[in-house]
Each structure stands twice: as C-alpha cells, then as structure tokens.
Amino acid sequence: MPFKMQKLHMPWTPQGLLFLALLGSILCPPASGIMDPSPEEKRLAWKYPDCSHLTAERGYALVDWPEVRRELHLNPYPENMPAVFGILDKLRGGSAEYDEEARLCIMGIPAVFFFLTKWTVDTMDRDEHGRPDEEAVKKVTVQYSIFENYISALHPGLINAANWTFDDLQIGRLRRQILQCYRQLEAKTANGSKFPPLKVYVYDEVDVPELEPLLRSQIYCSRGQWGTDVQVHDFFATSSIRTDDPAEADFFFVPGYAICVLEGNLYTLDEVDDLYKNLVQALPYFNASGGRDHVFVFGSGMAQS
Structure with a gap:
C-alpha cells in the first residue's frame, strides 16, 4: 500500500517537531x-x-x-x-x-x-x-x-x-x-x-570540556556507517531551531561519536563508557529534568551498550 502523508498524524508538540526535524536531516543523502x-x-x-x-x-x-x-x-x-x-x-x-x-x-x-x-x-x-x-x-x-x-x-x-x-x-x-x-x-x-515553537540547545566542548574526547575526528567520523552521529550534530548546529539560551530550550542535544572513536581505536569500550559517565555528570542542565529532555545519538547498539 502506498504511503500517504495525510495518514501521518504528528501532533505539533515539541516531541513531534523534533521527530520531523531529525527525519529531514536523516533523509539528506551523504556526499559521495x-x-x-x-x-x-x-x-x-x-x-x-x-x-x-x-x-x-x-x-x-x-x-x-x-x-x-x-x-x-x-x-x-x-x-x-x-x-x-x-x-x-x-x-x-x-x-x-x-x-x-x-x-x-x-x-x-x-x-x-x-x-x-x-x-x-x-x-x-x-x-x-x-x-x-x-x-x-x-x-x-x-x-x-x-x-x-x-x-x-x-x-x-x-x-x-x-x-x-x-x-x-x-x-x-x-x-x-x-x-x-x-x-x-x-x-x-x-x-x-513562521515555524512551530521548538527550540533545541546544543552542547559544545567549550561549555562542557568533557565532550571534547567524544567529538574528536569529525571529518573522519562523518563518512560511512558512522556518519549519522555527525550528520545529526551538523543539523542541530546549523538549524534555525537551535537556541543559545538554555532557558527557552525544549530539548538539549548532546553530540558524541561513540562508535567512531571506538572502532577507530581512539578509545576502548571501557574508556568510552567512562567518558559518557563523566559527561552526564558534567552536563549543567541534565538534572533539572532527570535527563528526560536530553537527546543522545548512538549510531550503533555497541556504542549504546
């Protein structure tokens, strides 16, 4: 059965808008x-x-x-x-x-x-x-x-x-x-x-130095099967829905290229695990909602584990 756009009833909630924004970025084909x-x-x-x-x-x-x-x-x-x-x-x-x-x-x-x-x-x-x-x-x-x-x-x-x-x-x-x-x-x-009222705050390594090890090698990590982590980060970094004011943010995006730095032998699995534990503790706005409004991207189940 052909897919019909009118069958997709996506509410204009922050969660629904975030889904549509991410969908648009993922559908963009990578450079060849x-x-x-x-x-x-x-x-x-x-x-x-x-x-x-x-x-x-x-x-x-x-x-x-x-x-x-x-x-x-x-x-x-x-x-x-x-x-x-x-x-x-x-x-x-x-x-x-x-x-x-x-x-x-x-x-x-x-x-x-x-x-x-x-x-x-x-x-x-x-x-x-x-x-x-x-x-x-x-x-x-x-x-x-x-x-x-x-x-x-x-x-x-x-x-x-x-x-x-x-x-x-x-x-x-x-x-x-x-x-x-x-x-x-x-x-x-x-x-x-006019744009639906959705704002996303994007963490960076200037505000949170604990991010720096997980954001190494962006250009190396942007290609191949690991590229999704970088492409989603790029989308939020350049999008009009990004805000520099955390007080008006609906979501907080936490970038990281876990599977790439792991498969690229920059860190071991245990080291990546420790990096994320330290990162979560350092995120200044994480505890306000218990992390419910924080978005992490893991391009591989191995990285998520």
Whole structure:
C-alpha cells in the first residue's frame, strides 16, 4: 500500500517537531566521491609523513612537497598563504593534477586546501550584523569539500603524526566555523518566517570540556556507517531551531561519536563508557529534568551498550 502523508498524524508538540526535524536531516543523502588512499599510500604516509620518499619521483611531481612542508613550518599561517596560492597556480585547478599529487604525497593537497579554506573563512565579507556573504559561503563550501575529499579517509592519528602544521583539533575548529556561517545564513533567510515553537540547545566542548574526547575526528567520523552521529550534530548546529539560551530550550542535544572513536581505536569500550559517565555528570542542565529532555545519538547498539 502506498504511503500517504495525510495518514501521518504528528501532533505539533515539541516531541513531534523534533521527530520531523531529525527525519529531514536523516533523509539528506551523504556526499559521495571521497578519495580513499590505497593501503600502500597509507603505509608510505605513516612511514614518511614529510613525504621525503619523493626524492626519486620528484621528476614526475609538479610540487616539491618536502620543501612545501618545510616552508609551512618556517612561515605559519597566514604568512604561508603566498606559498599556498603559488602551489594552486602551479596545479592549474585541475582535479587530475590534484589526484596525482595526492597519490605522491598524501598530506600535501589536504594541507593546501586546509589553509585555503581557513583563509577564505577568515577574510570573507560580512554585513553590518556580522553575517557572512552568501556567495562567500558557497565558495568556502567548495574549498572545504575538496579538502574533505582528500583527508576524510585518513585516520586522525596519521594526520597528527604527519604534522603539516595543522592537526585534527584544528580541522574540527575550521569545520565548526563553516557550520556557524551556515547557521548565520539560516537565521537570515528564516527571519520573519513562521515555524512551530521548538527550540533545541546544543552542547559544545567549550561549555562542557568533557565532550571534547567524544567529538574528536569529525571529518573522519562523518563518512560511512558512522556518519549519522555527525550528520545529526551538523543539523542541530546549523538549524534555525537551535537556541543559545538554555532557558527557552525544549530539548538539549548532546553530540558524541561513540562508535567512531571506538572502532577507530581512539578509545576502548571501557574508556568510552567512562567518558559518557563523566559527561552526564558534567552536563549543567541534565538534572533539572532527570535527563528526560536530553537527546543522545548512538549510531550503533555497541556504542549504546
């Protein structure tokens, strides 16, 4: 029997509205086309994080990646941007060139697009209310998508060990900056529109430091079967139903990527269990309702156990 929308009698209660909001986010298909390095490329990345193994292949590469990495260390951001723009000019914006350079030096292209994306976020035009320009947000989204395409398959331990002057925590901060831009645009376009009265407060690691271990490796955890945890977090972080005032919140969203940090060998099962126990005790608004208005997401029954 075909499904008929009129058969779904969802009351306009906070619980009903939360269900519809989550349904909309889950039905959005994930991005595809992520470049997954071969086992040999990953082995070389762990063995030669500075890409020093390229000495014999340098004639086939357009970029001297060991020298680029040295320059990044000598000239921290934003002083490194002339070098970044020079590399992009040399590669001529071609995906084939990006792919070949990423094959030769697995962290080179991600480093270039990390700093390009960061530069665009930091320098984008904003209106008198501090809201970003819509075209600038579209531009930074494309840049970040390219960055994500080349780095999301890499374990955070590899990213940190490679030390191309950025790490997993900095990636997370950049990602949150971009999500904040989307939230500001959402608020701008939703201004004056009617929406059922539902407000969700989203905890973050600034207010609750105990969250930080459970929010590691957002870009790594956003792909594959674990991605739901991150996608639902992204939805609430950017949605117009989010509130920064806990006093007006109908629900409190507690983000966490339990199954990803577990399967990614960042923590053991016992450690994840302890992290959540400590987290619940640290949540400032949990006891007011005994946790009945707090929403946790577990993308796996193993994580929930």
